[in-house]
């Protein structure tokens with residue numbers, strides 16, 4: 051059934067943050083220290099000023115978030131006059147989004163990045179291993195992942211400095227140099243609300259230095275090629291807001307082991323795009339269009355796998371989906387795949403070509419659901435600074 055609720059704060063139909071969304075974030079602005087907020091349209095609802103929540107992270111309020119969001123939803127409903135017709139309170143509680151600075155939504159204890167897109171894993175396997183047999187034997191039996199670095203996760207549009215590291219052209223001798231094969235990875239992330247419970251989702255850019263990765267990753271996997279920065283969109287879209295966009299996951303073949311089997315698993319129909327504006331080009335160009343529902347492993351399977359050895363998870367832990375690619379060339383979620391390891395440069399209207407990211411390039415991720423109403427994540431944008 052379509053959700054036709056409206057707010058007295060109007061939002062155009064293509065806006066990411068209508069009353070059906072109401073994502074949580076942590077913001078600060080002139081005269082106000084970091085605090086929780088809820089976004090609607092182009093304003094931020096100050097939850098501290100409303101007396102609904104305090105603190106400078108969402109960790110402590112996560113258990114009550116559903117009730118808080120419900121209360122804010124009532125206050126913003128077009129038929130509710132409590133806040134609408136009280137200009138003095140409204141003035142204190144609503145802040146223009148353009149005047150706030152977004153902080154990390156959670157104090158992130160642990161950050162794990164998975165590798166759960168069949169198309170992405172197959173592309174990488176085709177490029178670097180065996181085109182006829184691209185997946186390693188474990189891939190269809192567990193959601194492959196590794197522990198990343200939570201300390202360098204940044205919220206929102208912070209620019210990213212090109213990392214330096216060991217790279218080797220002959221795979222025998224290294225040099226220490228700025229990375230030359232800097233890449234984005236289009237991912238989503240989910241935050242843990244409590245053990246076994248997911249709070250909500252963000253867009254996630256797992257910046258990757260492919261040349262550093264190539265030299266360092268054997269035998270233990272990626273390390274400094276990923277740890278220099280991970281960007282997330284600052285507004286956490288709740289699983290409640292995403293509920294109308296739930297879809298069946300793709301069939302898993304062969305059937306997974308019993309502790310990862312789901313009676314009824316679910317994915318989400320989330321449209322995802324990457325836009326790239328090379329330095330010197332006038333406008334960004336869309337280079338990737340894909341969908342989260344392509345993912346082979348579900349978030350609940352990732353979480354079950356994460357806890358299956360007895361390891362604890364804590365509120366605010368962050369899990370990355372892994373690069374999200376679709377089956378067609380225009381749906382690949384990294385430069386590595388889009389330009390096929392340098393073999394097929396991407397051409398732009400102003401004459402630029404790219405195989406990897408150059409200094410001054412701007413990368414923009416977009417993500418949204420749409421079925422009668424729209425629920426989006428807001429743009430995740432960052433430019434590359436020189437090393």
Ligand code: CA
Pocket residue numbers: 163164235237256370372373
């Ligand atoms: Ca990744």
